[in-house]
Amino acid sequence: MGSLEEAIKQKEFKDPYNKLVVNLLFTHSYMVSAQNGILKPFDLSPEQYNVLRILRGQNGVPTTVSSIQDRMLNKMSNASRLVDKLKAKELVERRECPSDRRQVDILITEKGLQILNDLHIHMEGFNNQVINLSEEEVILMNNLLDKLRG
Amino acid sequence: MGSLEEAIKQKEFKDPYNKLVVNLLFTHSYMVSAQNGILKPFDLSPEQYNVLRILRGQNGVPTTVSSIQDRMLNKMSNASRLVDKLKAKELVERRECPSDRRQVDILITEKGLQILNDLHIHMEGFNNQVINLSEEEVILMNNLLDKLRG
DNA sequence: TGATGTTAAATGTATATACACGTATTAGTG
DNA sequence: CACTAATACGTGTATATACATTTAACATCA
Numbered sequence: 001m002g003s004l005e006e007a008i009k010q011k012e013f014k015d016p017y018n019k020l021v022v023n024l025l026f027t028h029s030y031m032v033s034a035q036n037g038i039l040k041p042f043d044l045s046p047e048q049y050n051v052l053r054i055l056r057g058q059n060g061v062p063t064t065v066s067s068i069q070d071r072m073l074n075k076m077s078n079a080s081r082l083v084d085k086l087k088a089k090e091l092v093e094r095r096e097c098p099s100d101r102r103q104v105d106i107l108i109t110e111k112g113l114q115i116l117n118d119l120h121i122h123m124e125g126f127n128n129q130v131i132n133l134s135e136e137e138v139i140l141m142n143n144l145l146d147k148l149r150g
Numbered sequence: 151m152g153s154l155e156e157a158i159k160q161k162e163f164k165d166p167y168n169k170l171v172v173n174l175l176f177t178h179s180y181m182v183s184a185q186n187g188i189l190k191p192f193d194l195s196p197e198q199y200n201v202l203r204i205l206r207g208q209n210g211v212p213t214t215v216s217s218i219q220d221r222m223l224n225k226m227s228n229a230s231r232l233v234d235k236l237k238a239k240e241l242v243e244r245r246e247c248p249s250d251r252r253q254v255d256i257l258i259t260e261k262g263l264q265i266l267n268d269l270h271i272h273m274e275g276f277n278n279q280v281i282n283l284s285e286e287e288v289i290l291m292n293n294l295l296d297k298l299r300g
Numbered sequence: 301t302g303a304t305g306t307t308a309a310a311t312g313t314a315t316a317t318a319c320a321c322g323t324a325t326t327a328g329t330g
Numbered sequence: 331c332a333c334t335a336a337t338a339c340g341t342g343t344a345t346a347t348a349c350a351t352t353t354a355a356c357a358t359c360a
Contacts, residue, residue, distance in 0.1 A: 045345090247338095
């Protein structure tokens with residue numbers, strides 16, 4: 001793959017900030033494509049996978065749709081319809097919340113936990129094959145990304 | 151915004167690689183949202199904006215649709231329809247290529263160049279407001295992103 | 301209490317995307 | 331030249347996304 005300039009056949013960027021914007025968009029596409037390759041046989045989109053992991057992290061404590069929305073990676077996407085999709089595949093369960101009937105409690109099912117389990121080994125390999133960085137570099141990059149957002 | 155863990159209300163990640171995947175997805179969403187805020191009044195999507203910049207970089211030399219496709223940030227999107235949209239807004243021009251009638255030459259119009267010019271000042275501010283990093287950190291991050299992809 | 305406002309979730313809708321497939325043109329080969 | 335393969339671009343289609351609007355339930359306070 002090499003440098004970004006090579007990958008998208010651009011001679012040079014006006015300044016490093018401009019390059020960073022393009023670089024993040026491009027690297028995102030690179031990672032999502034790779035992730036899709038793993039998730040597709042399991043019929044999951046990246047955000048669906050993410051929501052399942054959020055629910056697993058709850059350790060059986062129900063979560064509302066709006067709480068899922070808050071924690072989703074893409075703030076603009078639609079948690080309600082996404083949960084619908086997961087429910088159709090029987091990976092999550094919905095329960096009307098007794099204390100507030102506007103809310104809906106969402107729980108991951110056994111089948112949902114199983115699919116995450118089946119995915120685990122593939123995702124481990126993903127890290128090694130797709131992210132060509134040492135652990136120190138990964139930590140550094142995480143710090144830079146956190147700082148970037150202010 | 152602070153750390154990723156805080157932003158998506160996750161206690162901790164299994165390992166830094168896992169965090170990096172999530173961090174890139176999340177930061178991407180953060181940047182695209184901000185970029186959209188600038189581009190929306192101009193009725194452009196981020197990838198449309200990118201294609202206009204590719205065409206401007208050609209300095210009047212026509213480019214084919216497949217060359218645009220190769221240089222797009224999202225490799226899976228559809229250059230043909232995207233060019234259609236830009237043509238409908240009169241920001242690009244299409245010409246049948248005389249030497250190979252399969253190909254279509256694409257050129258940016260005066261109106262397209264003008265819109266990029268109008269956008270320029272907004273995008274300058276974008277860098278300062280949205281990317282909270284020093285120039286040294288930006289350069290470091292670019293190098294890490296280039297290395298990440300191998 | 302009831303009028304008003306606020307929140308949670310669902311829905312409507314236009315557009316974007318992923319990916320397979322179709323069609324026309326050129327290249328290559330016996 | 332005829333035949334096959336490769337290429338460039340367009341189109342079809344199911345799904346995803348962005349964003350506005352709607353509906354129902356709850357909260358507040360005169």
